[in-house]
Amino acid sequence: MRMIDASTPLRVYLVEDDDDLREDMALLLGSAGFEVLGLADAPAFYKAHALAPCEVVVLDIGLDGEDGLSLASQLRASGSIGIVMASARGAVEDRIAALRQGADVYMVKPVHVDELSATIRMLGSRVRSGRQPANASAPSLPSGAGWRLTEGDWMLCDPEGKTLKLTSNERGFLALLMRSHGGVVSRNDLLAGLEGEAGALDPKRLDVIASRLRRKSEQAGMRLPLHVVRGAGYQFAA
Structure with a gap:
C-alpha cells in the first residue's frame, strides 16, 4: 500500500472507450498534477483498481459491455471513492440516473479540463479526509453520520432519534444530497433531480426548500448539517 500525504498525487482512473479522447484527457489531467491511468472498459478498470485502488474515477456512460451506470453503482456500494460521470448525454433523466446510481458529479461533454x-x-480531498490513520485514537465518522431517511425517504432522522416529516420537494432535495456522501451537489443537478417532483425549474426553489428545511428542523430541535457552497451548490455534511 502506498503512503499518502498531502504531496502525494491523487490517483485517477479515466474509463473512456474513445481512444483519442481517453489519451488526450489522460495527458491533460496528468499535466494538471494527477496520477492518471486511462482504461477502455469496466473489466480493465476492475483489474487496475484491484491492484492499485484509485481515489477518483471519471466514467463515461456508454461503455462497451458493462456501462458506466452499473460501474458507478458497484463502486458506490464497495467503498469510499469519488465518482465523476462525464457523458455526451445531457438529458435530465440521464443526470438523475447517474446521481441515483452513485455518481457524485455529472458533467456533460465536452468537459473543460480545468473544471x-x-x-x-x-x-479527492473528501475521500482522503474520510480515511482513518491506523494509529488514530478514535474512529472518524462519514459526513452526515447518523442522519438518515426512513419510511420511503419521507422521514428525516437525526443522530439523536428526532424525526422530521418531509414534503415531496424536501424529500427529493435531501435524498440527492445525502446520496452524495458529503459531496457538493450542484444547483443544476439538484434542479434536474427535482424536476420530476414538481413543475418548472426555478433556481430560487432550492433556496426556498433549504430555508424551509432549516426552519422546520430548528423547530423540531434538530441541527441540520445543510450548507450552501458559494458558486458550487449545496452540501449535507456534519
Whole structure:
C-alpha cells in the first residue's frame, strides 16, 4: 500500500472507450498534477483498481459491455471513492440516473479540463479526509453520520432519534444530497433531480426548500448539517 500525504498525487482512473479522447484527457489531467491511468472498459478498470485502488474515477456512460451506470453503482456500494460521470448525454433523466446510481458529479461533454480538475481535487480531498490513520485514537465518522431517511425517504432522522416529516420537494432535495456522501451537489443537478417532483425549474426553489428545511428542523430541535457552497451548490455534511 502506498503512503499518502498531502504531496502525494491523487490517483485517477479515466474509463473512456474513445481512444483519442481517453489519451488526450489522460495527458491533460496528468499535466494538471494527477496520477492518471486511462482504461477502455469496466473489466480493465476492475483489474487496475484491484491492484492499485484509485481515489477518483471519471466514467463515461456508454461503455462497451458493462456501462458506466452499473460501474458507478458497484463502486458506490464497495467503498469510499469519488465518482465523476462525464457523458455526451445531457438529458435530465440521464443526470438523475447517474446521481441515483452513485455518481457524485455529472458533467456533460465536452468537459473543460480545468473544471474537471477542480472537481477531481474536491472529491479527492473528501475521500482522503474520510480515511482513518491506523494509529488514530478514535474512529472518524462519514459526513452526515447518523442522519438518515426512513419510511420511503419521507422521514428525516437525526443522530439523536428526532424525526422530521418531509414534503415531496424536501424529500427529493435531501435524498440527492445525502446520496452524495458529503459531496457538493450542484444547483443544476439538484434542479434536474427535482424536476420530476414538481413543475418548472426555478433556481430560487432550492433556496426556498433549504430555508424551509432549516426552519422546520430548528423547530423540531434538530441541527441540520445543510450548507450552501458559494458558486458550487449545496452540501449535507456534519
